Amino acid sequence: xxxxxxxxxxxxxxxxxxxxxxxxxxxxxxxxxxxxxxxxxxxxxxxxxxxxxxxxxxxxxxxxxxxxxxxxxxxxxxxxxxxxxxxxxxxxxxxxxxxxxxxxxxxxxxxxxxxxxxxxxxxxxxxxxxxxxxxxxxxxxxxxxxxxxxxxxxxxxxxxxxxxxxxxxxxxxxxxxxxxxxxxxxxxxxxxxxxxxxxxxxxxxxxxxxxxxxxxxxxxxxxxxxxxxxxxxxxxxxxxxxxxxxxxxxxxxxxxxxxxxxxxxxxxxxxxxxxxxxxxxxxxxxxxxxxxxxxxxxxxxxxxxxxxxxxxxxxxxxxxxxxx
Numbered sequence: 001x002x003x004x005x006x007x008x009x010x011x012x013x014x015x016x017x018x019x020x021x022x023x024x025x026x027x028x029x030x031x032x033x034x035x036x037x038x039x040x041x042x043x044x045x046x047x048x049x050x051x052x053x054x055x056x057x058x059x060x061x062x063x064x065x066x067x068x069x070x071x072x073x074x075x076x077x078x079x080x081x082x083x084x085x086x087x088x089x090x091x092x093x094x095x096x097x098x099x100x101x102x103x104x105x106x107x108x109x110x111x112x113x114x115x116x117x118x119x120x121x122x123x124x125x126x127x128x129x130x131x132x133x134x135x136x137x138x139x140x141x142x143x144x145x146x147x148x149x150x151x152x153x154x155x156x157x158x159x160x161x162x163x164x165x166x167x168x169x170x171x172x173x174x175x176x177x178x179x180x181x182x183x184x185x186x187x188x189x190x191x192x193x194x195x196x197x198x199x200x201x202x203x204x205x206x207x208x209x210x211x212x213x214x215x216x217x218x219x220x221x222x223x224x225x226x227x228x229x230x231x232x233x234x235x236x237x238x239x240x241x242x243x244x245x246x247x248x249x250x251x252x253x254x255x256x257x258x259x260x261x262x263x264x265x266x267x268x269x270x271x272x273x274x275x276x277x278x279x280x281x282x283x284x285x286x287x288x289x290x291x292x293x294x295x296x297x298x299x300x301x302x303x304x305x306x307x308x309x310x311x312x313x314x315x316x317x318x319x320x321x322x323x324x
Contacts, residue, residue, distance in 0.1 A: 026129065030133050032047055034046075045140070049102055065085065074114075080111055116142060117141050120138050145174035149173045149211070154219060188239065203225070206226045220244070230251050250272055
């Protein structure tokens with residue numbers, strides 16, 4: 001029994017000597033920032049790490065891959081599996097009495113597949129000091145979405161490759177309520193839906209609207225859906241889940257926007273009218289104004305001037321009087 005007590009005492013002594021020192025007097029604090037509090041499984045989770053430096057000296061971070069670490073757990077305290085290390089390299093210096101924020105997308109590096117409340121922490125190692133600073137947790141919810149449509153597709157091979165076995169993935173359109181709006185999302189997974197490559201928000205979706213969707217000859221997903229009484233949003237999603245295009249279109253008298261497949265397999269929006277918007281991807285650029293050149297300028301004529309009318313004569317006399 002005495003041997004057991006000795007082993008316990010030695011273990012406690014070792015833990016006391018080796019546990020990280022979370023500095024409270026270093027003058028450095030860490031805060032986590034989330035733009036949203038609700039996400040879908042597979043949706044990007046950008047998180048800002050705000051560091052305030054009141055240490056009295058400049059501090060340089062990012063010189064190693066271990067200066068910043070993230071930890072995640074469920075609300076009940078269960079550790080969430082880590083799928084990889086968030087890449088945090090990139091040197092920067094924070095002067096004393098200054099604060100700075102850097103952003104990382106932590107979604108690909110943790111198994112956030114289960115719905116529920118999650119917490120994430122950040123820990124930084126202070127350069128030149130044997131101290132660490134741990135943030136308070138940032139809390140967010142992973143919610144499930146309603147699947148509206150799905151299809152399997154083959155990923156086009158790289159250019160010049162002809163004998164590669166086709167990779168099969170799956171597109172899905174999902175809807176979820178976010179801040180009182182019903183939003184439409186596009187999701188890209190493997191064909192078995194075991195791996196989520198990307199989930200992207202397209203736009204809000206009217207409750208009674210049914211999205212129109214087609215695949216083009218490059219396996220890109222084209223989606224057209226109603227976002228208002230007179231407006232539609234048109235999106236293109238790539239096989240990797242990138243939102244390549246987002247445009248706004250509107251109904252015109254006797255014509256509403258619709259997807260049209262061309263003979264070469266490409267797809268465009270027919271009917272209605274393009275409505276430039278600040279949320280366009282890529283940003284809308286108006287066509288250049290026509291510049292008149294000597295070749296397209298109106299030809300000069302020697303036609304006589306139009307005869308003066310009584311009204312023009314009166315205006316002329318008033319102008320002369322005002323000058324005098």
